[in-house]
Amino acid sequence: MDYHHFKISKVNLLFLLLKLTVFLGVIFIFAKLRYEAQQLALMPNQLLDLVFISCCLALGWMYRVNLDDVDLSANDQKIKIKVEYNLYGFVFVRLLSNKGKMASVRLWNPTNYKYALAEGLTAECVFKSDSQLPKGGCRLINS
Structure with missing residues (x-):
């Protein structure tokens, strides 16, 4: 069946750059707060470093790059595939059909990734190139 590439539209790219700017700004604010707390000697330095690093790690987990949705259809069934990446290399895949949520997975x-659908169809998402398909896209295959 048809192969649909993952892509980022210009509007999503602008939001992504805005999100990245806010992300870096928050990191600098955390660093400034850490410096001020160190100057005031509110906590021991090791505990202060631990709080700063854990806040930055949590913020990195929440920062996600959203790709445009891929819409697939077969046999009167419409499937929407949403893909997101975070800073640590995790890929979040959500499959939605016109009947409701089908699957939501986190992959390292x-x-x-293949997900078996009803009526002998399988949704396949390719994240790295192989001998048959180019990098980055989804398609429906008969299983």
Whole structure:
């Protein structure tokens, strides 16, 4: 069946750059707060470093790059695939159908992902290139 590439539209790219600017600004604010707390000697330095690092790690987990949705359809069934990446290499894949939510998975450094649908169809997402498909996209295959 048809192969649909993952892409980022110009509008999403602008929001992504805005989100990145806010993300970096928050990191600098955390660093400034850490410096001020160190100057006031509110906490021991090791505890202060631990709080700063854990806040930055949590913020990095929440920062996600959203790709445009991929819409697939077959046999009167419409499937929307949403893909997000975070800073640590995790890929979040959500499959939604016109009947409701089908699957939501978190993958670490995946090459591909397959989800069996009803009526003998499988949704396949490719994240790294192989011998048959180019990098980055989804398609429906008969299983």
